[in-house]
Amino acid sequence: MTSNPAIAANTRPWRDPDAKPFISIQHVTKRFGDFTAVNDVSLDIFRGELFCLLGGSGCGKSTLLRMLAGFETPTEGKILIDGVDLAGTPPDRRPTNMMFQSYALFPHMSVEKNVAYGLLREGKSKAEAMSHAAEMLKLVKLEKFARRKPHQLSGGQRQRVALARALAKQPKVLLLDEPLGALDKKLREETQFELIRIQETLGVTFIVVTHDQDEAMTLATRIGVMTEGVIEQVGEPREIYETPKSRFVxxxxxxxxxxxxxxxPAAPDLMRVETEDLGPVVAPPVAGLTQGQTIWLAMRPERAWLTRERPAESVNCVPGVVQDMGYVGHMSSYMVKLANGRLVRVTQANEGRRDNPISWDEQVHVSFEPADFRVLTE
Structure with missing residues (x-):
């Protein structure tokens, strides 16, 4: 991801305990009858961030976004933006704007009139509104399509019209609910970087709701992973991927x-772990654990090595048989069946033209370094 100027200037303010958050969500709970959609969530977001709320369907991420927008009222807790408590403030009076997954464009209006609509409703003159709409369309690279109707545009172009309309009112915070969900995979990937470019150009704080892990990893300065109404972990994409705090994450x-x-038993730099699937292995020591305590070892597929012969220097190694494999251009993915029937996923880069690549039904060894394990207690 390209560095965000607003964030770079502050050197990642979330790492500074004295930095003042731009958005402060404080112990927010939302109940619908007996169902708790959001459960005691506290979260700080900083000015200029492109923050992603990530989670599966029903985890509470869209409800949290709607409370920020003012479409839902917290049952408990409060939300502040730029130091102002938003309790009782209707959506049209908040320094936010929301872009919906459906785009909700007016089919009978031209592109430029769709973008200018909110400004005209606010009392701007037609000349001022249309001039600003033209600026927004230039920003999203659609100035040549100003006179077209929405049905004459592709899905990606309609998405950018909706984005231009949402930005036209110059909100302090733009809320985006699954903004790329209606696009096909290739267009979605292209549009992700376009979204980053626009956000960096304007410096507006973006909060994006998505269920797509790759999308969140590409877009975000930080990610909040949600499940069952709570935020399991907040961190930068690399932190979330490399050092998850729980099995769920x-x-x-x-x-x-x-x-x-x-x-x-623990040694100065290693900890022995008895596992059913791998047998005895060694992992990095973790403070506070007691001998006999149940833990989980997380290992990313790309961390493992797959070889026909057992590596002489490997301290963690287990034999298996290649049950399945897939070629994905830059890499191959293997499912290796261990002696007890457990399947282990291993991915390896396809470097150059290998004359004798590992294939189905081969006897192999899966090896990994102690540091390749992430030790989890929950």
């Missing part, structure tokens, strides 16, 4: 192999 972000084990 490890499993939700990308692919992972999880092995249950019990803590064995």
């Amino acid at each position: 490890a499993d939700f972000i990308g692919s992972v192999n999880l092995f249950e084990g019990r803590v064995g």
